[in-house]
Amino acid sequence: MPSAAHSRVPSAPQPPGFRMPPAAQVARLMADPLGFYEAGRRRFGPIFTLRYPGLPPEVCVATAELAEEVFATDGGPGRAGEMRRAFIGPLVGEESLLCLDGDPWWRHRRLVSPPLHGRAVASWADRIAEIAVAEAARWPVGVAMPLRPAMERITLEVIIRVVFGIEDARRLGALRTLLPRLMRLAGSAALVRIPPNARERALASPLLLRAGVLPTTRYVRARDEVDAILYDEIARRRAEPDATAGASDVLSQLVAARDEEGAPLTGREIRDELMTLLAAGHETTATSLAWTFERLVRTPHAMDSLVAELTSGPSAARGGSSARGDSPTGRGGSSAGRGETSYLDAVVKEGLRARPVVLGAPRLLDDTAKIGGYEIPAGWYLSASIPLVLSDPEAFPSPELFRPERFLAEASSPEAVARANRAWIPFGGGRRYCAGAQLALLEMRVVLAEVLRRVTLTAARPEAEKRRLKNVTLVPARSALVIARPREGGASW
Helix, strand or coil: CCCHHHCCCCCCCCCCCCCCHHHHHHHHHHHHHHHHHHHHHHHHHHHHCCCCCCCCCCEECCCCHHHHHHHHHHCCCCEEHHHHHHHHHHHHHHCHHCCCHHHHHHHHHHHCCCHCHHHHHHHCCCHHHHHHHHHCCCCCCCCCCHHHHHHHHHHHHHHHHHCEEEEEEEEHHHHHHHHHHHHHHHHHHHHCCCCHHHHHHHHHHHCCHHEEEEEEEHHHHHHHHHHHHHHHHHHHHHHHHHHHHCCCCCHHHHHEEEEECCCCCCHHHHHHHHHHHHHHHHHHHHHHHHHHHHHHHCHHHHHHHHHHHHHHHCCCCCCCCCCCCCCCCCCCCCHHHHHHCCCCHHHHHHHHHHHCCCCEEEEECCCCEEEEEEEEEEEEEEEEHHHHCCCCCCCCCCCCCCCCHHHCCCCHHHHHHHHHHCCCCCCCCCHHCCCCCCHHHHHHHHHHHHHHHEEEEEEEECCCCEEECCCCCEEEECCCCCEEEECCCCCCC
16 A cells, blocks of 8 residues: 555646535446546546545546556556455455456466467357357347347356366356356445455355355355366366367466466466456456447448448458457458458447446556646546547547447548547556457457347337446446347358
8 A cells, every 4th residue: 555655745736526525426426427427527628536435536537648648557556456456356366367466467467368369269269159149049039138138148158168168068057057146146236335344354254154144145155166166177177188288268278377487377366367257258248249239220321231241251250350469450351351440340349439338447556646747646546437538539530429430441531540449448458458358359249240140130129228337337228128030041040
């Protein structure tokens, strides 16, 4: 934590902020999160301060240029891991990439990144396609259905079979039940609203863990059931290295990984990184897919253009497109051979831009930082507001419109496309750019393509769905309600 030496009088002004009491600010945030952030931008400009009860002040920035300054603090006073540990540590574990800083974070990042990049990720496209097709084949025809739960079933199956590499039918069935229950309990209001210190005591107290009515007890019991399976899988694969040599699933690759000194990850470290991929890649990717479909069914020209590309050319989803692997611009689809961005890639990027799932990318400062001409004291939070950056009209003209063409060189000027790509931060930025971004992008491309080749989707209601805060993510208020019908002349099941 910051030392007393950091409490000096600031040499530069601090960012302005609302004068209403912290309790009133959190009430406004819960009632209308985007409206509250947008009110801050309108009143104070691209950098302002929010205050919530019992927490340090949070400085939010609203432009790509200022966001880059926030991300640059990761090499200095910014502590993203320490900030997250109190909130998500009980779920993902203290050894999670999300909860680490400094040298331990660097070690984990070097070991976790290879299984989640390049050819390793591209090799999963066919498996993801099979999962998506099997799910869509079960959808009711001609009646309103919520897409978000369907997308969650797809992304959960990807986690279990592609990330965890589970094939045993009994364990597949158990995890399909246990993991949604664990995520539901971890994000329940009853657990989240317990102050972090009290929650830690309840999670560690043998006496309190005997009380089955407590939300902490229900959570720990579900977590322990999942852990029993994961630790057994880790031990089994360690004991049979020849049997898993060359396996493409993330768990097997993490078991085989060695750092620069030849040391492996511990069982606890592997478990925590698997839970990180579950927490970061299950509900968030499913929600991003649901939002993209929700935007497409209300934007006929975009839907028609995407379907035309998917049904008239070579496979756009399984060609190894690399949307922001080494480059922020997606490559793939029928345009991949010409080095152009496909319409599918543009739709994915615009879906993530138009309806970002995460509110911010905060850091806890352990020293003062100067951002945008202001001085932010040690002990404060510093956050890039992802929805505000992605709706900045300077980078994204008419940001309220769903317009994939803003990412296409043939439809926008090169300068406009470059400006949009620089400001595109749904996965954060800097060296803490989301390690699982390529997997999430692959899932989105594959699922969109496989569904729309076979199914025609229309909106169940004409009005756009409102954004609702669920835990720390923004979800469609009606879970992306659509009507599905088989596509005439579409791909076979």
